[in-house]
Amino acid sequence: MEKYLICTDLDGTLLNDNHQVPKKTRRLLRKLMKEGHYFSVATGRLFHAANEFAKSVHEEAFTIASNGSIAASKDGIFHQIKTDNAALIKIYDVCRAEKVRAFFFSTDTVYFVGEMPSHFKEDDDKERVQAVKHVSINERETFLTHVDDMINGLIVEENDISRLHDLRAELEQLPNVHFLSSHHNNIEILPKSIDKAVAVQTLAERLGVKQENIIAFGDGENDLGMIEYAGIGVAMGNANEALKQKADFVTExxxxxxxYKFLKNRF
Incomplete structure (x- = not known):
């Protein structure tokens, strides 16, 4: 039997608007795994939160977190690449000077500059920064104490979105760092040359799954590499137009x- 690797983003993809995995989708994924196929979440969320969702689907599910900086099986992390410390320090200094909210993530901790955004405190969105700990790093000395633990980061602008364009243009001059976006109001911070596609490839090779047998689902810019790399790239109906143009298929x-609808038809 040809085995498939199914990789899905979380927010706006696997999760519905209530931040839940739909029951029919979960049942079908479990059925496909029982038949010998593989499943992994592939998200920008930090490892702790991503792993919780993966295990809620199936205890044998794989986890790709921090936009490809981390990949793990049930036995633990087997792929981890952190963002360069010098780049993180520069980004921190710029965000503090510009008074822009920034978050930096380890595997289980969120370090944040400024106040937590209001929408991260509300029930609908607080899971986006679900972590064991939340640590304020408004003092530079505190930031430097924890920088070795930081894998990737996120910059958020709630009010003047146009500021992000100029800020991203400035930050993209930095070496050893890479930027994507998972939402119109954020900038994702990653190690250079790392995205979800890198982790998906690493996982597929580990499992012996052919590239043409990788099915990837996504909805945002940070899913683009994964969608293009997969043999079967699927954009959600709510995905941005750029992703839909690159995908092999567009589903509901x-x-x-x-x-659920795409996989039910496919299998």
């Missing part, structure tokens, strides 16, 4: 069980 929206 995340709130209409797009993953």
């Amino acid at each position: 929206t995340n709130d209409k069980e797009g993953i």
